[in-house]
Each structure stands twice: as C-alpha cells, then as structure tokens.
Amino acid sequence: EDQVTQSPEALRLQEGESSSLNCSYTVSGLRGLFWYRQDPGKGPEFLFTLYSAGEEKEKERLKATLTKKESFLHITAPKPEDSATYLCAVLSYGNKLVFGAGTILRVKS
Amino acid sequence: DGGITQSPKYLFRKEGQNVTLSCEQNLNHDAMYWYRQDPGQGLRLIYYSQIVNDFQKGDIAEGYSVSREKKESFPLTVTSAQKNPTAFYLCASSIDLAAEAFFGQGTRLTVV
Numbered sequence: 001e002d003q004v005t006q007s008p009e010a011l012r013l014q015e016g017e018s019s020s021l022n023c024s025y026t027v028s029g030l031r032g033l034f035w036y037r038q039d040p041g042k043g044p045e046f047l048f049t050l051y052s053a054g055e056e057k058e059k060e061r062l063k064a065t066l067t068k069k070e071s072f073l074h075i076t077a078p079k080p081e082d083s084a085t086y087l088c089a090v091l092s093y094g095n096k097l098v099f100g101a102g103t104i105l106r107v108k109s
Numbered sequence: 110d111g112g113i114t115q116s117p118k119y120l121f122r123k124e125g126q127n128v129t130l131s132c133e134q135n136l137n138h139d140a141m142y143w144y145r146q147d148p149g150q151g152l153r154l155i156y157y158s159q160i161v162n163d164f165q166k167g168d169i170a171e172g173y174s175v176s177r178e179k180k181e182s183f184p185l186t187v188t189s190a191q192k193n194p195t196a197f198y199l200c201a202s203s204i205d206l207a208a209e210a211f212f213g214q215g216t217r218l219t220v221v
Binding site for chain 1: 149213217
C-alpha cells in the first residue's frame with residue numbers, strides 16, 4: 001500500500017532560522033512528488049513537482065529535493081509569512097495520488 | 110483570471126438531508142477531483158473524473174455522488190447515507206491524471 005509520512009508534525013522557528021521538512025514515502029513506482037502550501041481555511045497552493053531522484057526545485061526561500069525514499073523541503077531564513085501547513089503528495093504509476101498529513105510551520109518574528 | 114471556484118464557502122445541513130457542493134474550473138483541465146480533509150489527516154480522495162461523462166470512485170466514495178456533464182463542472186452531492194459528513198471539502202483539477210493538481214478554496218460543511 002502506498003504511504004506518505006511527513007515529519008515533524010509541527011515546527012516552530014524563529015525568523016531567519018533555517019530548517020527542513022521531511023516527506024518519506026513508499027510507493028509502487030514513483031511517477032511524481034508534489035509539494036503544496038496550505039493556509040488555514042484555504043485550499044492548498046501548488047509549490048513544486050519533482051520527478052526523479054536527485055532533482056531539485058527552488059522558489060524564493062523554499063528548495064525541494066528528492067531521493068528514492070524521501071523528499072525534503074528546505075526553508076532558508078524563513079519569515080512569518082512562511083507560516084502555513086506544508087503538504088506532500090506522491091503519485092504512483094497507477095495514477096493514485098496519496099497525501100501526507102502535513103507539517104504545520106510557525107515562524108515567529 | 111483562470112482558476113477553480115467552489116461554492117458555497119460555508120454550508121450547514123440538517124441530518125437526513127442531501128446537499129450539493131459546486132465546483133467550476135476555467136483552466137480547460139480534463140481531470141477533476143474531490144477530496145475531503147479532516148483535522149490531522151491527509152487529504153482523502155472521494156471521486157475523480159478523467160474526462161467528461163466519466164468518473165471513478167476514490168478511497169472514500171460511500172455516501173457521496175458526482176456527475177461530470179460538462180468539462181468545467183464537477184458537482185459533489187453529500188447524501189444522507191454519509192455517516193460523518195462534517196468536513197472541509199476540496200475540489201481540484203489538472204491537465205491529466207499525471208499532472209499537478211490545482212485546488213479551489215474549499216467548502217466547509219457542517220451537519221447540525
């Protein structure tokens with residue numbers, strides 16, 4: 001069974017304190033891995049798609065990386081506006097998309 | 110602006126009533142999805158549609174029904190058979206089943 005586990009469940013950072021969020025997965029053939037940002041009471045906002053191990057994508061203070069077993073979302077010098085829930089989802093070759101439960105990030109000024 | 114519109118944003122339903130959630134997209138996407146989100150859980154797939162006039166059950170389809178008569182529209186009906194319908198419902202669309210999905214702003218359904 002395809003599974004996605006995100007850690008930590010919650011993370012508190014000071015403004016400027018860099019860190020990483022983890023998304024580990026087991027899937028019967030990875031077709032793609034997606035990262036989303038979700039603000040309270042809103043729909044998820046698409047951030048990145050990663051397709052193969054070794055691939056990296058960047059957007060402002062965020063950088064996503066992918067290995068054969070996990071993906072990391074690195075946040076460099078975060079700001080309070082980066083506070084949100086970050087969701088990871090994996091797509092298998094059966095076109096089944098499985099979401100993790102998310103990491104709640106709080107950045108304090 | 111292209112996007113996905115869900116309505117209403119908040120919906121209250123009495124027990125035993127059916128209710129329909131609206132989802133419209135103007136992105137010209139073929140695939141559309143309905144997810145349910147509960148606190149502390151990942152998004153769970155209710156139904157998805159790859160193309161007009163076709164749809165498939167997801168992981169938690171019991172107590173729900175959908176239709177896909179137009180490419181732009183994918184309404185979800187929560188029936189009285191759904192035992193625990195209070196949740197945040199998200200509609201999404203993508204170019205095809207292998208591409209990244211884009212989400213609407215959600216409908217929060219509360220059974221009173």
